[in-house]
């Protein structure tokens with residue numbers, strides 16, 4: 001049985017020169033299998049901290065993250081992370097970059113099978129033609145496609161995305177949002193996306209988790225996004241519900257990120 005991912009009473013305190021800084025306090029959320037959830041909030045509210053703890057890259061000070069009924073204690077191949085920067089090895093071509101992940105996740109495959117798997121994922125994100133190209137010769141958008149291929153090649157159940165489109169121009173950002181949506185529609189991996197782009201969160205998500213401002217940030221509002229799927233950017237431009245939801249998010253971010261209550265969203 002596939003169980004939800006549970007973030008429970010998550011608190012993260014950083015030791016800083018001026019004393020302990022409680023970035024996140026008592027953050028609770030449950031993400032259902034196959035759900036696409038966005039974490040949205042002002043810069044510095046703790047979105048990346050929460051995601052890094054879910055990825056197992058940082059440790060919670062209190063509370064934790066439960067996957068498959070067990071508290072995680074570090075990174076795992078079932079949770080793949082994509083960052084804002086593609087983080088590709090500059091001396092390896094795109095296929096070799098993906099191969100590094102494939103070898104880690106599929107050590108029992110022979111080298112030929114591993115190569116085929118890397119190609120499969122490069123093909124899935126539409127960059128097959130660049131398999132022998134070094135990252136520096138590619139646009140930022142294409143590099144980010146390779147980073148997505150590398151994450152998918154782990155065949156994870158959870159795709160964790162920390163502002164993966166943040167460095168892209170708006171047209172490329174739309175293309176990559178569409179790619180992620182298309183991939184998600186295909187196999188419904190559980191996705192957690194960190195973003196501060198309201199339209200991106202609305203376009204992609206089943207639910208937006210809005211975080212209060214830090215320090216001691218936590219969940220301020222959980223907003224279900226019931227817009228019909230498959231979604232079309234142009235159709236949403238005429239959708240009343242889209243604008244209602246957008247207004248709820250803007251109200252939260254502009255005025256209420258500290259004291260907004262769930263009732264106001266109704």
Ligand SMILES: Nc1ncnc2c1ncn2[C@@H]1O[C@H](COP(=O)(O)OP(=O)(O)OP(=O)(O)O)[C@@H](O)[C@H]1O
Nearest residue numbers: 014016021023042043044045046047048049050214
């Ligand atoms: N290693 C660290 N040491 C001390 N403070 C930290 C550390 N990492 C994060 N913080 C602080 O914790 C808070 C949350 O940071 P975090 O990077 O999670 O925010 P964010 O919501 O992802 O911001 P952004 O939208 O700018 O990426 C911030 O106040 C930040 O300065």
Ligand SMILES: [Mg+2]
Nearest residue numbers: 047048049194
């Ligand atoms: Mg961040």
